[in-house]
Amino acid sequence: MTTTSTGTPARVVDFDDAVARFDPVMGLEVHVELSTATKMFCGCATTFGADPNTQVCPVCLGLPGALPVVNEGAVESAVRIGLALNCRIADWCRFARKNYFYPDMPKNFQTSQYDEPIAFDGYLDVEIPGAGDSGEPPEVFRVEIERAHMEEDTGKSTHVGTSGRIHGADYSLVDYNRAGIPLIEIVTKPITGAGERAPEVARAYVGALRDLLRALGVSDVRMEQGSLRCDANLSLRPRDDAAQQSVPFGTRTETKNVNSLRSVERAVRYEICRHAAVLDAGQAVVQETRHWHEDTGITTAGRPKSDADDYRYFPEPDLVPVSPSAEWVEGLRATLPEPPAQRRRRLQQDWGYSDLEMRDVVNAGAVEVIEDTVAAGATPAGARKWWTGELARRANAEGREVTDFGVTPAHVAELDGMVGEGRLNDSMARQVLEGVLAGEGTPTEVADARGLRMVRDDSALEEAVDAAIAASPDVADKVRGGKVQAAGALIGQVMKQMKGQADAARARELILERLSPPE
Amino acid sequence: MTETTTPAAGEELTRLTAAAMADRLTAGELTSEQLVHAHLDRIERLNPVLNAYLRVDAEGALATAREVDAARAGGEQLPRLAGVPVAVKDIACTEGLVTTAGSRMLAAWVPPYDATVVRRLREARMPILGKTNMDEFAMGSSTEHSAFGPTRNPWDLDRIPGGSGGGSSAAVAAYLAPLAIGSDTGGSIRQPAAVTGTVGAKPTYGGVSRYGVIALASSLDQIGPCARTVTDAALLHEVIGGHDPMDSTSIDAPVPPVLEAAGTRDLTGLRVGIVSELTGEGYQPDVQARFDEAVAQLREAGAEVVEVSCPHFRYALPAYYLILPSEASSNLARYDAMRYGLRVHPEGVDRPSAEQVMAASRDAGFGDEVKRRIILGTYALSAGYYEAYYGQAQKVRTLIARDFEAAFEQVDVLISPTAPTTAFRIGDKAEDPMAMYRNDIATIPANLAGVPGLSVPAGIAGDGLPVGVQLLAPATSDERMYAVGAALEARLAAQWGGSGSVLDRAPDVSALVDAFATTASSADREVTA
Incomplete structure (x- = not known):
């Protein structure tokens, strides 16, 4: 009755073999928690990590009689996101109720948007590393955006018991602090034509989206805290190089809540291999949600998902339509940050990096952190050396981000300064970094504690x-x-x-x- | 020092209009505590049979009354209705006071917050006497669907007081409160007013905040006043109306000048339209007769009366019974036993799942009418049916709104009977939901279009029961219906004499209640013997 957390590994086909015979089609749904001070439809705080059920009120608890009021800051963020994704902005749109019963959803409907999203028909150009190791320039892949719409988050259920899931749990706890946090759901059109690079495209897309959202300042975009969550839809269709676009899509699966960039790539890759094995065996892919298991790198079956899932959507009668004026939208357009790709080109020039060096920096996901490090006083060369060196190696080995280890831009700038002053040599600086990684303090504290100092006498x-x-x-x-x-x-x-x-x-x-x- | 009044003097006090109570309080001729006591005494005597109140908050009402009296004695400037007691339909949340919406589901639910309308009553310093009975979740036209027993019509205890707000109207008609709050989704203020000989107003949609009022159908629900006179209704309307940032659909404009309009007597130059679709066939003949006389009165008051056609009104009832259940099915989804309300563990299940608990609780907590409408609405919103049902109903709604617009290009106010019949007998329509639904035929169009409506007494039918006429005005022009209602009320009062109230001609409810109690207890004795 109970399922283990890892499930049973499915039969898979070798990746190269799979993509040689099948054309992957992806659809990525990204949920972004906005970093507004208050919730989507009430005045409750949105602080992460507060004690359970301390950031709630009649509205987000769905008490009888309570009514929603739209957070204008969230609408503003939604419009800015839409503009940054080259979307059209609706001049009039409504919220809709998505009706289904679940204990962590206080009203048993989610206030969302259905056929009238605030933003639609956009695209995001993402860069994937050039093929091979010879420093080919990055390849640009255009991901078409279907829509970006506003909705509210649900509460968070914790199922207590051996299964860790609702079925077979002894009891469940629900924290409604998250209920009503503003979300933007960004949905791509089917991503075709990526072929064997589909997993990389998926990762690059989520990464580019994350950079963009961070640059917009609309979200913390912390995948590990769930403020950016990715659901990856995947299907395979037979390869037909003569007329690939006319081959109908296969049955898709939706892998839910993949919560790191590396996992996005791995999950897509795994599903390609698994689908291929199912199809090779002459079986039909089951349309369902899949759970991603970070530890074992596989997915397991979730709930069946049919196209006929009936949420009985209808326009939310408790809210008035949102009608952003053209003037306001143009005003917001003027607040958009420089597009990430353009920005990267500018930074490369400013920092004097070669194409190969910049590629490593981009691959390490270290553009922002190097920018912060340089701003903190480091030399561009020094900043690059540390972030793309030991930290990138470690991040890659552990499937984490370079910023996940407790080393801050200020630390690296300090370390770089100590080397520049001649206080530390290279090997000493490496030891200091190890100390910082071990949580022994700032570089100066580590150097002092370990007695690391170049002899000047x-x-x-x-x-x-x-x-x-x-x-x-x-x-x-x-x-x-x-x-x-x-x-x-x-x-x-x-x-x-x-x-x-x-x-x-x-x-x-x-x-x-x-x-x-x-x- | 407790002020006392003789029972007879107390009876006299309860018969005052709210305006007169306010005037006497201001003049220092009366204390709020006396007023509250007078009402509490009467409630204690009559409510066990009438069942107009589900819960009486004597302590809370007296505390407010004493505060007001002390403040007045201290020379404080107070709002006009300060100290005048009021009853609140049990659909509006009252902090710390059980609020049930007439449902078993919420039989013990204590709201942690006040509805905006309740907050405004408190700010106006009006003692809240208690919470009035209603059809479960406001679904019904008779108050028979209350989980806590029907309310009886003070005119005839075997008859319904209308619904869903039968408790509020019966309380006002039986002098158990001078004023009450109601909610009107398809006529739940106006139809009970008509069948109890009282006044009830449904303001323009968005005119009074819905925040904290338990939702039936969000796009139709509107809160409004129940009273014995047009002026009293206007006084309460001005207290509760106005913009509320907590309700996105609340109109951001001042309350229309309804109190001023309630002083109108001369209707010269005013154009009144009789809605041809809302008269004649299907209307009880003496209801039609009282209506025709009322129209004649308006002519004599100087109004120009014409007949107008609203051709799409005939589709109002089916459209309403698609939109209402659709919205209700979603609004009532929250009653799932997870966070509040009734929780029932399914029988014979050792470790029930959340879903099983939800199903068992909803099965036990909701009455048949509620279940019927949840099922209807769930069906109407389902994929494949949405366009044919909900979608079509919304189109009808637009057409009805256009009918109103076209009509209001020709006339200033529309008029019709409020309900097709006088109060029917308790149990008469219990087995025939369609017959019950048809009782709202004249009141529903206003909700679909969001326009305001007012029911005022027009006299008594051959069966000895009161008849109401309904005045409808364009959205945000609520004052127009108050003006016409006040002029009609004044002319009828002059004709009827006495205090001018149709309630003067109602049987003595105390005598009815005593007789009823005697019959009931002798019946009990016979059963036990």
Whole structure:
């Protein structure tokens, strides 16, 4: 009766094989929690992490008699999002009731928008890394936006018991703090033509959307906190290179609540492989929702979802239509931030990065954080080095974001400054970063605590240099003879003797000084 | 120091109009505490049989009364109706006081907040006597669908007081309150007013905040005053009306000057239209006769009366019975036993799921009429039926609104009988929902179009029961119906003599109640013997 959290792995086909024979079609639905101070239809606070059921009132609890009032700030955010997604903005639209029973939905209908969304018919150009490792320029893929509409979030159910789901739970707890938080649902048109790059496109789209929403300042876009949630619809159709667009779509599945960029890519990839296996076996794909399991990297069946799901939508009679004036909309258009792609080109120029370097930065999802780090005083080169180096490696290995490890732009700027001042050398700086990652404090605190500081006293260094020269007379002779690169071995000895706490550049200077050919 | 009054003097007090009570309070001839006591005494005697009130808040009403008296004694400037008691239909949330909407589902529900209309009564410093009976969730035209027993018509205890707001109208008609709050979705203020010989107004949609009033059909519901005179209704209308930021559909404009209009006597130059679709066939002959006499009175008061046609009104009833259940099915979805209200564990189920608890609770908590309308509405909104039912009904609604617009290009006010019949007997239409629905034929168009309507007494039919006429005005021109209603009321009063109230000609309700109690207890004795 109870299902385990991971379920049973399904048969899958190798990805390359799957995409060689099938054309993936995706539809991405992203829910964004707006960072308005108050809820969509009442004055309750929206603070994340408050004690359960402390941010509620008659309206968001759906008490008898309570009525909604639209949060104008949320409408403004919705319009700005629509404009940033190159959408048309409705000059008149209504809310609608989506009727279904669920304990975390106080009114047993969700106030949403149905056939009259506030924004529709847009697109977002997303960049996917150039193919291969040779630094090809990024490829631009246009994702068409069907609509962006306003709605309210539901409460949050916690099912207590072994199953962790509503079925088989001993009891369930509901926190209505989240009920009524403003959401914008952004729905793409079917994404076709991505072929084997479909998983990357999905990830790039959600990433680009996240960057855009962050730049708009309308949401915290924290996937791990659920303020940005992605449902990925996927279907496969046979490949027919002659007339691919005329091949009808296959049956889709909807993988719910995929909550990191990496998971979006993995989930789409997994579903492609699974669908292919189902189709290969001559079976029909079941139209259903799927649950994504981060730990095992697979999806399991959720509830059946038919096109005939009947939510009995009708226009919300408790609200008046929203009719943004053209003037207001144009005023909001003027507040839009620079489009992310254009911004990236500008930043690349400002920072003096090569195309390859910029590609690494984009792939690491580090554009914003480098911008913040440079603003905090770091050199562009230093900022890039740290964020795309150790932190990116770690993020990639753990399937997380570079900003997930407790290292802030201020930390990196401080670290970069310490290197620039000559207080730390490179290997010491790496150790300091480890300390920061371990939660030992700021770079200065870590360096002090660990006693990491380059020796500035030349006398100790000079002694070490002399000792190294004395110990390796043959190497010294080579250097004297003009083979400057041989000095490296001596520098190594000096650094070893100094236990790493020396400025390698200064050691090199001293060695060359002493071994310069007589004039 | 408690002020006392003799029972007879108390009876006299309850017969004053609200305006007269306010004047005497202001003049210091009367205290609010005396007034409240007088009403509480009468409620105690008559309500056990009438069942107009579901709950009486003696303590709360007296506390407000004493505060008002003290404030007045201290020379404080008070609102006009300060100290005048009022009853509230049990559909409006009252903080700390059980609010049931006439349903078992909410039999013990105590709202944590006041409806805006209740807050305005408190701000006007009016003692709230209690909560009045109603058809469950305001679905009905007789108050028989209350989960807590029917209210009896003070004119004839075997008859219905109208519905859904039969409790409020019966309370006002039986002098158990000078004023009451009602709600009108398809006639629930006006039809009870007509069949109890009282005055009831449904303001323009959005004229009075719906915040905190338990929703039946959001696009049709409107809150309004119940009273014994047009002036009293206007006084209460001005207290409760006006913009409320908590209700998005509330009109952001001042309350129409209804009180001033209630002083109108001369109708010279006013054009009044008889709605041809709302007279004649289907109307009880003496209802039609009282209506015709009322029209004659308006002519004598100087009005120019013509007949106008509103051809789409014939589709009003079917459109209404699609829109109302559709919205209601959604509005009533929240009663699922999860957060508040009745919770029933299904029998024979060891560990019921949330869904099973919801189903069992809704089955036990809702009465048949509510279930009937939830099923109708759920069906009408379903995929594949939406366009044919809800969609078509909305088109009819637009056509009805256009009929009103066209009519109001020709005339200033429309007139019709309020209800096709006088009060029917309790139980008469219990088995025939369609017959019950047809009772609202004349009142429903106003709700569909959002225009205001007022019912005023027009006299007594051959069966000894009161008849009402309905005046309809264009949206936001509520004052027009008050003007015509006041002029008609004044002319009829002059004709009838006495206090001028049709209620003067009602049987003595105390005697009826005593006789009823005796019969009932002797019947009990016979049964037990």
